[in-house]
Amino acid sequence: MSAVPGNVGVVTVTAMETGVTVQTQRERLMGHLQGLQQLAVAYVGVVNGLFSTLASLERAGPAELARVAGKDPGYVTRWCDAAYAFELLEEAEPGVFALSSLGDDFRPEAPGTLMPLAVQAVLGAHMAERAAGLTATGERPGERVLAERETLLPWFGPMLEHQFSGVLEQHVLPGVPAFAEVDRRGGLAVDLGCGNGWYLRRLAGRFPHLRGIGLDAFEENIRQASGLAAAANLDDRLRFEHGDLHHFAVDEPADLIAMNRALHHVWDQKQNVFRILREHLRPGGVAVIWEPNWPVDRSILRRPGHRGMAFQNLSEHIQGNHFLRPEEVAAEFENAGMEASVHLFLDDREAVIVGRRKV
Ligand SMILES: C[S@@+](CC[C@H](N)C(=O)[O-])C[C@H]1O[C@@H](n2cnc3c(N)ncnc32)[C@H](O)[C@@H]1O
Numbered sequence: 001m002s003a004v005p006g007n008v009g010v011v012t013v014t015a016m017e018t019g020v021t022v023q024t025q026r027e028r029l030m031g032h033l034q035g036l037q038q039l040a041v042a043y044v045g046v047v048n049g050l051f052s053t054l055a056s057l058e059r060a061g062p063a064e065l066a067r068v069a070g071k072d073p074g075y076v077t078r079w080c081d082a083a084y085a086f087e088l089l090e091e092a093e094p095g096v097f098a099l100s101s102l103g104d105d106f107r108p109e110a111p112g113t114l115m116p117l118a119v120q121a122v123l124g125a126h127m128a129e130r131a132a133g134l135t136a137t138g139e140r141p142g143e144r145v146l147a148e149r150e151t152l153l154p155w156f157g158p159m160l161e162h163q164f165s166g167v168l169e170q171h172v173l174p175g176v177p178a179f180a181e182v183d184r185r186g187g188l189a190v191d192l193g194c195g196n197g198w199y200l201r202r203l204a205g206r207f208p209h210l211r212g213i214g215l216d217a218f219e220e221n222i223r224q225a226s227g228l229a230a231a232a233n234l235d236d237r238l239r240f241e242h243g244d245l246h247h248f249a250v251d252e253p254a255d256l257i258a259m260n261r262a263l264h265h266v267w268d269q270k271q272n273v274f275r276i277l278r279e280h281l282r283p284g285g286v287a288v289i290w291e292p293n294w295p296v297d298r299s300i301l302r303r304p305g306h307r308g309m310a311f312q313n314l315s316e317h318i319q320g321n322h323f324l325r326p327e328e329v330a331a332e333f334e335n336a337g338m339e340a341s342v343h344l345f346l347d348d349r350e351a352v353i354v355g356r357r358k359v
Contacts, residue, residue: 038086039121042106044079045088046118047151051099051107054089059098108158119159120308123152127315140320143217143265157196157224160261165198171345173206178256178286178354183207187255190280191215192245193262197225197238200258204234210255214240215248246272253282260290263329264321274336281357287333293344293351294323305347326351 186209
């Protein structure tokens with residue numbers, strides 16, 4: 001909303017605000033602010049294991065909760081008040097708390113956990129603060145901004161896993177025919193920029209003849225990926241390595257090379273990336289690139305499901321990246337002498353571009 005110069009008290013309203021008074025706008029935004037605060041309180045609980053600990057205790061006062069969780073009683077006392085205010089906790093008896101059903105849903109191990117929303121909210125606030133400062137200078141510090149807040153980095157992998165593993169299982173695996181070949185043939189799958197390794201774990205769990213190698217530039221991701229593969233008894237088939245994908249090399253030709261939300265991180269060196277993809281695939285093997293589908297038509301960004309993508313592209317700019325259009329990725333496959341096909345999912349928000357090395 002903007003004031004019209006020289007017309008005190010007169011305001012123009014944008015299309016989004018049409019028919020809405022200033023007072024209702026304020027109330028609407030205050031509701032959003034409280035939503036953010038609720039997610040911020042939830043984040044403190046997630047990171048410190050307070051939801052999970054309270055679930056195991058069923059009910060506890062702040063001192064006991066702090067003791068069992070191994071955290072500071074002063075902070076936990078204040079957190080209990082805030083979590084109670086935002087209806088994440090119920091007071092079972094004076095000074096004794098239990099999880100509300102909403103609080104229970106924030107346990108990271110709860111089915112369909114709400115944890116990713118709490119992590120996204122705090123990650124978003126961090127990125128907005130960095131963008132606010134950097135807009136003055138134009139500096140783009142790169143990937144390291146993700147590691148600037150020490151509590152956030154370990155939650156990045158779990159956040160992505162919970163956001164996208166269901167999409168893989170329900171939409172991408174059945175919707176991309178190349179996976180049926182992987183199921184029949186088995187062989188070697190490589191995941192470049194593998195995060196916490198969730199994608200290879202899902203593939204290996206589903207395709208018993210598949211082996212996998214994951215590579216990521218963050219040591220924390222590789223530590224988590226190796227631990228999670230071992231916990232799932234998949235470490236005899238999955239291996240995770242720390243390193244820069246620009247130097248990736250393996251002796252054996254791969255049947256599938258995946259990059260999930262990783263290509264836009266290395267797009268500035270795309271020639272080298274597409275060379276690596278082509279050279280490491282066996283003839284007939286496929287590269288499967290999964291990226292957000294940045295729309296050509298800007299008005300699509302107004303759709304509620306797409307807004308988050310526009311915000312994320314602002315934070316990608318800090319990291320030196322930007323989101324891609326699937327046609328750009330397909331064109332690079334063609335330039336590399338590979339055959340490309342594009343598959344769109346979830347109201348066209350998600351794009352999977354498959355490049356096949358010619359036989
Ligand atoms: C948005 S995350 C996606 C992680 C994972 N693929 C997933 O879907 O959960 C992008 C990942 O690419 C990794 N990455 C970016 N540049 C890289 C590089 N040059 N070499 C290896 N990994 C890289 C980052 O460390 C990060 O884990």
